[in-house]
Amino acid sequence: MSQLTLVQAVQDALRCALDADNRVILLGEDVGRNGGVFRATEGLQERFGADRVVDTPLSESGILGASVGLAANGMRPVPEIQFLGFIYPGFQQVVAHIARMRWRSQGHYGLPMVVRAPFGGRIRAPELHSESTEAYFIHTPGLTVVAPSNPYDAKGLLLASIEFPDPVIFLEPMRIYRAFRTEVPEAYYTVPLGKAELVKVGEDVTVVTWGTLVRETLEVVHQLERDKGWSIELLDLRTLSPWDEEAVFNSVHKTGRVVVVQEATLQLGLAAEIAARVGEECLLDLEAPVTRVASWDVPPPLFQLEDWHAPTAQRIVNGIERVMIY
Amino acid sequence: MSQLTLVQAVQDALRCALDADNRVILLGEDVGRNGGVFRATEGLQERFGADRVVDTPLSESGILGASVGLAANGMRPVPEIQFLGFIYPGFQQVVAHIARMRWRSQGHYGLPMVVRAPFGGRIRAPELHSESTEAYFIHTPGLTVVAPSNPYDAKGLLLASIEFPDPVIFLEPMRIYRAFRTEVPEAYYTVPLGKAELVKVGEDVTVVTWGTLVRETLEVVHQLERDKGWSIELLDLRTLSPWDEEAVFNSVHKTGRVVVVQEATLQLGLAAEIAARVGEECLLDLEAPVTRVASWDVPPPLFQLEDWHAPTAQRIVNGIERVMIY
């Protein structure tokens, strides 16, 4: 066991995967000699060689498209997209090919591959480095979308994703890459896909979130419990598609109130789907409207205003209060 | 006045726009000499010359990216993407540039441009020619997304879109390009963006839809009114972003029941947002869960099964019944 940051846990998972399965290959911009712009692949090229940790040309469609071919022909590619906002030039490869190749070949060419990309904002980065557009991928049938919120899960979910027979979009919350450490076993282990984590048990209201915001939301939850005496349940989705409906519905059956907190812009972010499904399945349980806390429906701004774009603690508090005093 | 099909109305609108404003330029694959694969630009190159109706190389990112520059430097480009599924190679231009250029230049480079693309399925076309992925664009701040459901609106909405100071994604329901005719004035006229149309007044339940499905849904509505004696209100959204919340909420306040019908796959299609907003704003009015009728969350199939992928009449009936007998 060691105390690792999230980015170290990612790097550790990649090391384990490269060790465990020689079909695994990492590729992307600056992942090799440079060790990745966030150091997520640090030391791996030295250890596993330049054939398994490959610096590619600056070419996202090429990286993702080549990964399709690599996966179809016996490898297990783990392409890195430097920031989620730079997946857009390769979007066709993701939604028209990666998502559909198993289906298009009726099972012949499954694509065991994991597209890693840091996502989310609030690291004072330049424009387009702070995208939270997981919804594009969640809306796309055939993809599996994962977003860890802590080092332990990051390693376990990434290894589970690399084992998974279908393509996974693995979104790494870059704001908390180095924000804190948790115990992370050195050995190989997996955390199951498709299962939410019950971060905190509560009775009065269910709060659902994922990625960066889990920790921030937990702080707000603790504060509100102290200040107001409410009992708040907190779920970390971990897998965003398919998300764990059972866990959410069970919690809502109990609490009758739900708030979804996302860093994505409001309109058609994942919270919309959760709200719609809860409305469909738990209407009679609901004591207040399903409430969404999100970024405003405007582009992620230059950094001085980014903290006002993403959900502030105040906005989360307001959301929870709204359902509690409805 | 003449009786036109929807695709003729589109062509007529383009003729009007080219006539009215010499900054308007059409560009795309096969739009010139060939008159477009659906004949939407037929005769326009002959009439307006090859500088204003331009056959481009096979290059969606080039078409969309060049349109950014054209619009920023004094023109009003109307690029055509041959089928919505082929916008994906140009996706970065849409979401990272077209949607944000006014914002990125703080008002200096507004982009008056209209990206036209046929969308939806059920014309027995090959794979990837039947996409209903409007949600990608609705989730993207800065875009305006429009989808007409009949010839009259097609002309008026397209002219309004071309007049509009900001970029519009104009989705043409190709299944009904030639399905029926309506009266379409020869003169220039506009239909306002952002306003739903009340297709049919009713008291018991609100049905919301857009594009191809308006007409099909209306048939189901008539049949159910006859068979069951229910009074059903039908709204055609027309503009998908920003959609007409006021019209929907007002109707739901009255009926207390709502069904949203979309051809997009279920998860995070526009119906999710409508359900979420109705849940937020009209919870106390609701006598049944907001119900979504959609395509299943799998890729649009080869054509023999496509009629089972998109909402069938049966599925729409089931949706309406579900909320009526809740």
Added chain:
Amino acid sequence: MSKKVDEAPTKMDEASSMTQNTGDSTVNKEQIPANPETSVPQDVSPELLQFFYKQMVFIREFDRRLLRLQRAGRLGTYAPVEGQEACQVGSAQAMREGDFLVPTYRDSGAMMLRGFPVSSVLLYWNGRLEGLQIPAGVSVFPLAIPIASQLPHAAGIAWAAKLQHKDQVTLAMFGDGATSEGDFHEAMNFAGVFQLPMVFFCENNQYAISLPVSRQTATETLAEKAAAYGFSGQRVDGGDVLAVYRAVRDAIAKAAMGQGPTLIEALTYRYGAHTTSDDPTKYRTEEELASWRQQDPVVSFGSRLRQWGLWGDAQEQQWQAQVQEKLIQAVAVMEGSPPARPTDLFEHVYAQLPPRLRAQKAALEKEVAQARGGVQ
């Protein structure tokens, strides 16, 4: 570009301005290299020469049959091959066992030569998911619909072969129009940088739907684009199956020896419409078509075979009979397929269906039962 349709070039002499990027015309056929030999080739066995011809005849008959089926409403949109048979036979036949084919929607001929079942091609254009099934041991990728997007896949497939030290070369097919897409560029660049064992095989049939290649690019040839990626490109007469075969064979040999990729541009022409939804008279002239027809790849190779004493009327009749038999069988498979099962929509979307999709599948089952039972 301001010319109207009726001003389109009417003689091939007028159609020789490929170097001027404002021209409207197709390639000047004088630019086509190669010159069919008059004596029997020594580097190719007589059986293989006959095989070339037989396959070209098969593809042509196959293609015409599909067009008829389409017109009869038994297929959806179909992209015909006629005119490009030499390209597809020459290239596919140059591939070795275990080599990988990455085709487009127009490459049914090549796909069938590489083991993709004839009946599956039919089922595919018949809109049946069964037409997507790839038999075990067949190294063919699903035919690509989005132009050029298959080229990075081909690069990845070739890269995987290199990493696994497989003796496998990947052949990627694409049209002239594909060269304008970013994915063409990114795949070519990967191939050059990583020295991938692959062949880029471009069927330049002069048009991308209605756009002549002279407006697709400002270069004189497509082959010369290879230089921008540090490897060599070459033009061949795509109407000459032998020329295509030799060029691809050599490029595969080179790739297999670790000497990297090659771009081959085969000059050809589609005789028919772009697809069954297209009307080529909008953008091409009868004269242009007729002039290409004069060098029909199937007819001309048939004559050469006869000149070489390798083919005669009896063989022709026999083969034609076999071909028709084969086609009848394939059509029978298609027509005999049980009706498509709606819940097959859910098959193979994931290796294992997630709970939500299981629920959707169950809902569809109910819906189908209702609709069939007339229940509401």
Added chain:
Amino acid sequence: MSKKVDEAPTKMDEASSMTQNTGDSTVNKEQIPANPETSVPQDVSPELLQFFYKQMVFIREFDRRLLRLQRAGRLGTYAPVEGQEACQVGSAQAMREGDFLVPTYRDSGAMMLRGFPVSSVLLYWNGRLEGLQIPAGVSVFPLAIPIASQLPHAAGIAWAAKLQHKDQVTLAMFGDGATSEGDFHEAMNFAGVFQLPMVFFCENNQYAISLPVSRQTATETLAEKAAAYGFSGQRVDGGDVLAVYRAVRDAIAKAAMGQGPTLIEALTYRYGAHTTSDDPTKYRTEEELASWRQQDPVVSFGSRLRQWGLWGDAQEQQWQAQVQEKLIQAVAVMEGSPPARPTDLFEHVYAQLPPRLRAQKAALEKEVAQARGGVQ
């Protein structure tokens, strides 16, 4: 590719393998063309020669100031220019009034020369929306963050000029890494096909973050890629402001005369990190850097000016003082800006705010008031 960091080339002689795509090294400087003249140039006025130098000095001082500000936590991530001053001054200064500049994140120097305010560059990297504002009359596009995606914009801008018969040429800037992106290809192709009045100006600074250009492409030069689009490409010494100026001036003149686009590859080197978040010692050697420093574009041009009798110590001191004054003023504008207003998030997203965004803006106003008032 299997070399470890400490095996990177340590001498420039070892760094001459640009043609081998497995090499790790930067361009062989012997390949750099041009040879600085020893007598005063006749085609450029003495004032302009001095102006070149003054602007290069300004950019360098500007850049260093920004780095200091960044380290002091007053800017966000910043992409430094140092080493590329001659590229930016030579190219921007060759532009005519009304010509259009399409820059990247590393082209602050060129942007300022074309009228983009110094204080706005500061505000931009300071994370302020005000830094995005473009003054009236300034034909500069917002600096592009996604690599190569600005090149189709530049093609469109040039196309609009052509359609409107404006006497305007568009200069598009990009790095060596950009040449691998599909958008580079699609823009180059549009430029060739439509004969657009534009110049593709590539600052080949040898690296895309950590990737040396020898691994970015298998060609020997980037300039030669122009041939794949039917127009000409040319390499210049990007360390020689005069060479850059002349090449761009001539390419602009050519474009303005309707003779189409040109690709110019300027060989240069960034002395600093890719951005302030980058550690170049991971992938470059001290020796390599030192060897490029020997041909410092600013210092070497200063020496030439002195040799020509066009510059002296007094002028140097005076100019340095002016530069510092200018920078102090610009920093003062930045530091003196009122705090960013949260609701500015909603400005200029649309020409007119739709109802839903008006409601969101109101909600944010309330949230800000709550947070500031400590109310919950």
